[in-house]
Amino acid sequence: VSRQLLCRAWALAAVAVTGLDAPSVIAFPVMFGFLCFVPGFALVSRLRLQPVAVEIAIAIGVSMALAAIVSEVLIYAELYSAFAATAILAVLTLAACARVAPRARTTQLT
Amino acid sequence: MASTQHRASAGTTLTILDDPIVEPIDEPGRAVAPVSGRAPWAFPVVMLIAALVCWIIALRSIDPDDIGDYGLISAFPPAMFLAVGILTLSFCIAVNTRVRDEILAAHVLLLILIIHATPSITYGTLRYAWAWKHLGVVDYFHRNHALWPESPTLTVYHNWPGFFTFANHLTESSGLANAGSFAAWAPPFFELLYVLAIAAIISSLTTDRRVVALGVWLFVLANWVGQDYFAPQAFAYFLYLMVFVILLRWFRNEPAPKYFKGLRRRIQRRVGRALVEDPPPPVEVPEPQQRTPLLFFVVLMMIAIATSHPLTPFVLIAGLFAVAVTRTISVRVLPLVMATMTLAWLCTGAWPYVSPNARALFSEIGALGANVDSNLRNTSVVSDAQQLVSAAGRWVVVAMVALAGLGALRRLRVGRFEGAAISLMAAPIAVAIAGSYGGEVIFRVFLFALPFAAYLGARAFFPSDDSGRGVFTTFAMVVVSGAFLAGSFLAYYGKEQWTHFTRDEVRAAHAVFDDAPDNSLLIAFDRSMPYQFANYDRFTYVWVLEEPDSTVRRILNDPVASLEDWMDNPEYRRTYLLISRAQSEETAALGVLPAGTLETVREKLKASGAFDVVYDGPDATVFSLHPETAP
Numbered sequence: 001v002s003r004q005l006l007c008r009a010w011a012l013a014a015v016a017v018t019g020l021d022a023p024s025v026i027a028f029p030v031m032f033g034f035l036c037f038v039p040g041f042a043l044v045s046r047l048r049l050q051p052v053a054v055e056i057a058i059a060i061g062v063s064m065a066l067a068a069i070v071s072e073v074l075i076y077a078e079l080y081s082a083f084a085a086t087a088i089l090a091v092l093t094l095a096a097c098a099r100v101a102p103r104a105r106t107t108q109l110t
Numbered sequence: 111m112a113s114t115q116h117r118a119s120a121g122t123t124l125t126i127l128d129d130p131i132v133e134p135i136d137e138p139g140r141a142v143a144p145v146s147g148r149a150p151w152a153f154p155v156v157m158l159i160a161a162l163v164c165w166i167i168a169l170r171s172i173d174p175d176d177i178g179d180y181g182l183i184s185a186f187p188p189a190m191f192l193a194v195g196i197l198t199l200s201f202c203i204a205v206n207t208r209v210r211d212e213i214l215a216a217h218v219l220l221l222i223l224i225i226h227a228t229p230s231i232t233y234g235t236l237r238y239a240w241a242w243k244h245l246g247v248v249d250y251f252h253r254n255h256a257l258w259p260e261s262p263t264l265t266v267y268h269n270w271p272g273f274f275t276f277a278n279h280l281t282e283s284s285g286l287a288n289a290g291s292f293a294a295w296a297p298p299f300f301e302l303l304y305v306l307a308i309a310a311i312i313s314s315l316t317t318d319r320r321v322v323a324l325g326v327w328l329f330v331l332a333n334w335v336g337q338d339y340f341a342p343q344a345f346a347y348f349l350y351l352m353v354f355v356i357l358l359r360w361f362r363n364e365p366a367p368k369y370f371k372g373l374r375r376r377i378q379r380r381v382g383r384a385l386v387e388d389p390p391p392p393v394e395v396p397e398p399q400q401r402t403p404l405l406f407f408v409v410l411m412m413i414a415i416a417t418s419h420p421l422t423p424f425v426l427i428a429g430l431f432a433v434a435v436t437r438t439i440s441v442r443v444l445p446l447v448m449a450t451m452t453l454a455w456l457c458t459g460a461w462p463y464v465s466p467n468a469r470a471l472f473s474e475i476g477a478l479g480a481n482v483d484s485n486l487r488n489t490s491v492v493s494d495a496q497q498l499v500s501a502a503g504r505w506v507v508v509a510m511v512a513l514a515g516l517g518a519l520r521r522l523r524v525g526r527f528e529g530a531a532i533s534l535m536a537a538p539i540a541v542a543i544a545g546s547y548g549g550e551v552i553f554r555v556f557l558f559a560l561p562f563a564a565y566l567g568a569r570a571f572f573p574s575d576d577s578g579r580g581v582f583t584t585f586a587m588v589v590v591s592g593a594f595l596a597g598s599f600l601a602y603y604g605k606e607q608w609t610h611f612t613r614d615e616v617r618a619a620h621a622v623f624d625d626a627p628d629n630s631l632l633i634a635f636d637r638s639m640p641y642q643f644a645n646y647d648r649f650t651y652v653w654v655l656e657e658p659d660s661t662v663r664r665i666l667n668d669p670v671a672s673l674e675d676w677m678d679n680p681e682y683r684r685t686y687l688l689i690s691r692a693q694s695e696e697t698a699a700l701g702v703l704p705a706g707t708l709e710t711v712r713e714k715l716k717a718s719g720a721f722d723v724v725y726d727g728p729d730a731t732v733f734s735l736h737p738e739t740a741p
Contacts (some may be wrong), residue, residue: 018283028284061352065414071275082282
């Protein structure tokens with residue numbers, strides 16, 4: 001629950017700092033954490049992967065990939081604005097927080 | 111010969127070997143027992159703190175002005191060497207004890223900071239001329255919110271824009287004017303991400319925590335190629351690693367069932383005794399609800415790679431092909447999927463670049479010797495110091511490959527064939543057959559092979575769970591780490607004379623790029639300077655040393671008349687000439703021009719009075735032709 005809450009709060013904060021043109025000293029840490037971690041963490045959290053370090057690594061990879069793709073699509077569609085890109089990622093984050101899937105089982109294959 | 115089958119604990123049945131001399135494993139997934147005794151924490155923690163203190167002391171006394179023939183190493187005080195020495199000794203002792211994983215991780219973290227954050231902290235400016243160019247692409251997206259795929263310069267970045275759109279999103283949503291305020295910190299940031307990914311990869315290949323720690327340590331020590339700066343390669347490389355994190359952890363067949371049995375049998379006969387295997391690490395078998403999302407993540411990262419960087423997709427195809435054909439992973443359609451994505455992108459988003467360059471790109475395919483040779487500088491004309499720097503980089507490559515080979519052999523002796531690691535280490539060589547990649551391909555091959563070479567290198571010290579417990583192994587680790595440190599320090603820091611820029615040089619570059627009108631001309635002798643970081647699309651660029659030899663000679667013989675002739679060009683609204691310290695350092699160190707040549711040119715131009723001096727500082731001068739002469 002706390003993970004979902006964290007992701008939701010961070011997504012809303014990202015939309016807020018982008019929409020309100022917050023000062024860089026506040027906006028940069030919020031947006032850096034959001035673009036590099038939050039959407040992926042919201043998606044990966046659903047899978048309850050272990051160990052946590054691997055889960056975090058995947059969350060970072062997924063977030064960065066997702067953020068790049070969303071911005072690319074908007075630029076190619078000539079619809080790009082920082083706010084639109086942030087809002088799309090925030091919506092994806094909130095949607096990913098909606099449900100949680102079961103945990104993987106560990107099997108020794110020998 | 112009857113095949114031996116074991117039913118795994120959760121009901122999965124696999125055929126392992128059909129040779130009865132191999133003993134079955136009784137302790138599936140057991141964690142490797144560390145050496146006996148109490149968990150020692152005081153010694154590594156004290157050493158860690160001592161190394162940190164030494165590094166902080168060193169940082170306070172590093173002066174970039176002291177950078178000399180051997181690059182930043184020339185400016186390092188003894189405390190810097192003491193810091194890495196203490197850290198190396200501490201790590202090599204701690205890795206073979208029961209010390210907590212967090213303490214080992216702290217050693218690796220401090221090593222990354224020492225190697226990769228030291229320049230960021232001490233310079234206060236962004237390293238590498240090409241990183242400055244990347245700021246310019248972000249700046250273009252920031253100003254225009256659009257691509258320029260037919261751009262006459264920096265074309266490739268507009269055709270693989272993923273990293274730049276990401277960086278622009280971060281810059282713009284943070285209210286920053288440009289990406290320069292955070293780009294200098296890219297090396298430690300990306301190195302941390304690499305280490306996180308590589309630790310996850312290695313821990314999916316072994317349960318021996320010593321191998322995980324040492325593999326990561328060796329990666330950081332040997333990664334001198336400097337592909338962690340603010341660039342699409344750094345971004346795509348992390349995603350490349352993450353693809354294999356997911357595949358090797360959740361979609362792995364272990365052991366590879368078909369291809370290696372014959373080889374394993376021959377080795378066992380040669381050794382002449384029953385071989386004891388350590389248990390393979392547990393495979394996370396994803397639930398159906400997890401399998402699809404995990405594959406979705408892989409595809410997502412593959413899309414980002416295909417649209418962000420021209421080289422990495424081909425390395426990924428080669429790597430995926432290698433693990434598919436050796437049946438290391440269960441999802442064997444992925445190389446085809448990645449190849450389709452890559453081809454689709456080449457024919458659509460990257461077509462403006464591919465179309466005019468296709469002939470040149472295809473002409474390099476198959477010319478492995480020429481492609482590799484194009485990467486290796488002719489060291490006969492460079493300074494003695496640069497010969498050593500160049501040799502150090504090559505020796506690190508050779509040493510790492512040799513260490514990996516030794517690790518693979520020692521694993522064979524204990525009955526384990528490292529098929530996945532060897533195939534992933536070898537796969538990047540395929541891209542050297544495909545092209546020279548602007549003369550950089552051999553070191554990119556090393557970069558992509560390094561995580562798996564580092565794992566195999568760690569296996570040279572710890573071929574099995576119960577080996578490598580003695581003092582000799584610790585001593586060997588210290589010696590090997592010291593050798594890699596020496597080589598990598600030389601290779602990584604050895605060109606800082608011209609890859610770092612003083613504040614004066616940065617101010618000079620701002621004098622050119624900040625307020626230049628559209629349709630300006632910039633002339634410089636070579637590219638060792640901050641350039642194209644803002645308004646890059648307003649300029650036409652001329653690099654004197656890339657002109658024909660006769661032209662260069664004419665300019666050097668009579669710089670005032672020749673350059674005045676070039677700059678008095680009515681086609682441009684304003685013309686600039688920038689001469690800087692870094693250009694002078696590079697051309698002299700690499701034997702392109704005699705030492706002092708560019709300083710002489712600079713003084714002659716200043717003395718002539720024929721040019722406006724837009725900026726003049728100790729490290730750089732910007733000349734401009736009288737603006738009123740241009741329309």
